[in-house]
Amino acid sequence: MRIVFVTQTVDENDSVLGATVAKLRALAERCDELIVISDRIGIHDLPANCSFHTFAAPTRLGRGVRYLRALLPLFVGRNAPDALIAHMCPIYLVLAAPVATLRRTPLILWYTHWAVDRTLRFATRLSDAVLSVDHRSFPLVDPKVEGIGHGIDVTQFAARVPTFANADGVLRLLALGRTSPTKGFVTLLRALGKCRRDGLALRLDLHGPSTTDEERRHRDELQQLIVAEGLTDAARLLDPVPRVEVPDLIRSVDVVVNSTRGQTAGGALDKVVYETAACAVPVIACNPHLSELLADLPVELRYKSENVDDLAGVVKAFAEADVRRREETGRELRRRVERGHSVDSWADGVLGVIRRLAG
Secondary structure (H helix, E strand, O other), X not given: OEEEEEEEEEOOOOOOOOOHHHHHHHHHOOOOXXXXXXXXXXXXOOOOOEEXXXXXXXXXXXXXXXXXXXXXXXXXXXXXXXXXXXXXXXHHXXXXXXXXXXXXXXXXXXXXXXXXXXHHHHHHHHOOXXXXXXXXXXXXXXXXXXXXXOOEOOOOOOOOOOOOOOOXXXXXXXXXXXXXXXXXXXXXXXXXXXXXXXXXXXXXXXXXXXXXXXXXXXHHHHHHHHHHOOOOOOEEEEOOOOHHHHHHHHHOOOEEEEOOOOOOOOOOOOHHHHHHHHOOOOEEEOOHHHHHHHOOOOOOOEOOOOOHHHHHHHHHHHHHOOHHHHHHHHHHHHHHHHHHOEHHHHHHHHHHHHHHHHO
């Protein structure tokens, strides 16, 4: 089997797309040849049956031209690809559609985000299959959509040895994400301020980039809120960490909080939630689409989106839970990721779709 995979970045240290390398490795283990076309090629350890083409250029037009120059020769001759997978960027599929359709090569879109534009709608119509974490993580309703899990590298994100018995009695919390208003960090800080005023000893580290004007403005607002909530000695806004350090960072805390606002129609199911669960570390979240992962656990981890009191109540209840219940919560989360969201189950899902499309 010969597969073309188009993505933005191949770099295991990339803070946003580093997880793509593990997915590529799993696909390469299951096919004869994996041809990767990417804007940027960085650090990776992909096997010899992977080849690489880059379309990096200073302008959008230049990138498009270089992408087509890399793509078109792959469809010349008898050995056309068995499938083309466009990863997260629908325009890759749109540009490939004419030649792929001519050679009867199935077009597959992987997409998990809440944003919808005309390009996504067009790519969905052109695609033979649309893959996402599940149907709720794709923002359009379409019969082509199929959920195959998130694809977490459960070897990299290995389960931690339980370390819940803190000598100082301080609850250690972690949040990861861009300093965007959609990430719900205002709700988180206000809830932790309430917990602190109610006597709970806690410490929060919030790691994330601020790459846009909006994110930089919001970072300043969050810093001001830390002061206003009396959290200056308990909460820190920190830079993003290299991806290779994320597993150990997750395993070093008692609980991760993912406060990304739930979306009413589709919505990204943040990868960090599943990575945390793979580490056997509890993760508190508000996205209603995460209910399957977080329901029926020994400790309640769900709260209502943007509800300060509800989040404060969940945090306090977690802090009061005994070590046994916390440990079992983490172990069960790990089991759920292994069953339905590992990188191996993800790659098996992709190959199953390709074989089905081949008839």
